[in-house]
Amino acid sequence: MRPTILILGGTTEAAELAKHLASLPLRVITSLAGRTRDPARLHGEVRSGGFGGAEGLARYIEAEGISIVVDATHPYAMRISPNAARAAELAGRPIIRLERPAWRKTEGDDWQEVTSLEEAVKAIPPGARVLLALGRQHIAVFAGRSDVHFVVRMIDPPEAPLDLTSHELVLARPGKAEDEEAFLKERRITHIVCRNSGGTASYAKLEAARKLKIPVILIARPPQNFANAVGDVKAVLAFIAAQAGLRTA
Numbered sequence: 001m002r003p004t005i006l007i008l009g010g011t012t013e014a015a016e017l018a019k020h021l022a023s024l025p026l027r028v029i030t031s032l033a034g035r036t037r038d039p040a041r042l043h044g045e046v047r048s049g050g051f052g053g054a055e056g057l058a059r060y061i062e063a064e065g066i067s068i069v070v071d072a073t074h075p076y077a078m079r080i081s082p083n084a085a086r087a088a089e090l091a092g093r094p095i096i097r098l099e100r101p102a103w104r105k106t107e108g109d110d111w112q113e114v115t116s117l118e119e120a121v122k123a124i125p126p127g128a129r130v131l132l133a134l135g136r137q138h139i140a141v142f143a144g145r146s147d148v149h150f151v152v153r154m155i156d157p158p159e160a161p162l163d164l165t166s167h168e169l170v171l172a173r174p175g176k177a178e179d180e181e182a183f184l185k186e187r188r189i190t191h192i193v194c195r196n197s198g199g200t201a202s203y204a205k206l207e208a209a210r211k212l213k214i215p216v217i218l219i220a221r222p223p224q225n226f227a228n229a230v231g232d233v234k235a236v237l238a239f240i241a242a243q244a245g246l247r248t249a
């Protein structure tokens, strides 16, 4: 029987991994939380929605005969990773964590690193024009800053109107560095608030900020402990090949 791989996904790395695994003699299931309205097509099988905590996930692992669990969820997804580690332990299956490396400050970056959204709120100076590059569930905490103009950029529209005194909403994906530069200039942005997501898709705004000397208030990743963590898809493929006894090129 083909080994079955469960990818806990919702990230570009998870999609990339599913694509690579599609050519191997494996059954591949990607699990999504089900929050994105129109998720991109993925290789292999896809399931959607929560499992009901670590115990629920352990039951799913048993029921589907999962051989290896890959936790490729987002660095800021706080609950699913500990649940996955516990579930794999309960079910007695190997687990590997795939986490894209965090961005590192480089010459010319003006970054203020904070550890929470609340700290980010306090770090904004009065009268600033801020690009809030955060998901819709992270905006409400900025409501008290009526002295600040927010440009809120997100991919999916918020379910309810944003509770910010002075703001504009831009529904768009991040662009290339030159597009980001134009965007920051056009809207006279003085500060950016974002998270240290890592990867290339949303790094362009930080390159543009460096060029325009715009300060960035960067919300650090939550600390998590992973017994078996790697930073790229290649390392996961090697782990799966070794565990499943596959020969790879």
Ligand SMILES: NC(=O)c1ccc[n+]([C@@H]2O[C@H](COP(=O)([O-])OP(=O)(O)OC[C@H]3O[C@@H](n4cnc5c(N)ncnc54)[C@H](OP(=O)(O)O)[C@@H]3O)[C@@H](O)[C@H]2O)c1
Residues within 6 Å of the ligand: 008, 009, 010, 011, 031, 032, 033, 035, 048, 049, 050, 051, 052, 053, 054, 056, 057, 072, 073, 074, 076, 077, 078, 079, 080, 081, 083, 135
């Ligand atoms: N947090 C972010 O900023 C962010 C950004 C981009 C993508 N994502 C992706 O969006 C998903 C949800 O993020 P979140 O921050 O809400 O996560 P979370 O707080 O860690 O998870 C909350 C609950 O959602 C369910 N869940 C999360 N990821 C799941 C998955 N891949 N498959 C099935 N159920 C899942 C679990 O429910 P049960 O306990 O019922 O199993 C989990 O306890 C994650 O898969 C993550 O990779 C998150």
